Amino acid sequence: MPHTYTGKVMWSHLDANMHMRHSAYADFAAQARIEALEELGLDLKTFQRLHIGPILFKEETTYLREVGINEEITIHTELTASRKDGSRWALRHELFKADGVKAAVIKVEGAWIDVLKRKLAALPEELAQHFMELPRSADFVELEG
Template sequence: MMDVFYEGQVLWAQIDANQHMRHTAYADFAAQARLAMLESLGLKPTVLYGYKIGPVLFREELVYLREVGINEHIKVTCDIVKARADGSRWTIRHDLYRSDGVKAAIIEADGAWIDMEKRKLITLPPELSQLFMHAPKSSDYIEEPIKTK
């Protein structure tokens, strides 16, 4: 069963000169799906902001499989493929599907959490970590040990 966190239509503004979806639109759709996934776990932006915490990316990789055109209806799934046991570091895979069910792209993002005031990486408070660790996990999910200082 796929966990779809974003569904929508490709807009004219998301099309490039070759008449297919521009490269940055893939990252935008993945980010929107990722935020929807976090919200579904109880990690709404207002909750995170209350703790002065935000997600931060280290790497984002896109693999293009098929063209996506204007007015195409797409679906984006999110699965955690790797995370530390406390959720402090993670990799999320997003699969982008066209309306015909064909997988058009794979977007993989590595990230962590940042204290928005101190501008330093942090570990989520236990109550938020527990919420995050309930995210959908891929069939090839790897849980890494918690790093100690």
Template structure:
């Protein structure tokens, strides 16, 4: 299990039904992704300097069990799909309660964007090599890099 975030659910993350609100799940997944990228050497600062950032095309959440106020959670991340050049990717996150019960699964599909030109780009080769060292799921699929015509 590759844990990239651990923390407590706080009051502002609770909805009217007294459990964690829907957008808090996405927030925790996003922080876990940032932590995962940082750990492999793709720091937010380095990406900012290169004027490259991650962009999501789709984020899908599967709610399995409730998470309550003051609960401590753990968030795992692993790559489930990536192009060979790391230009497009899919990351699966799983949120676990402190009792070990899986509470949610979040699947995010994304790519990299040039933050100035506002166009999709590939990472520089040395950074894409770092991305490809991230934990992979048992069902990982590598797609061929898109050919430039």
């Protein structure tokens, strides 16, 4: 079962056409990721202490339906690919309107960065194990490396 995040579209999320602006989809997906990680013990304070954080290489959004002001949205987050150690990964966020209609799919590919060295890093083994507890999609693929 995917991780679930629920939020409400606010005035600041709208564009000139009075529907949710493209970058707000990315913001909601980012919040869903942060909450999913936090529930696994990978919170921002832990990342700050270790000088490690998530970094995205790719973000792709497919828009399916308009989303408007005051709509409640639900985002399902699943791990779609990962190396065994969790050092490289891909997630899929599916955004649903309150009536259950899928409004968007946001796919991201990423890794971890040492924020002091500005180089890619791996999570400590215990945290990597927690990360690998993210719900996996039915089409999950293990990455080489």
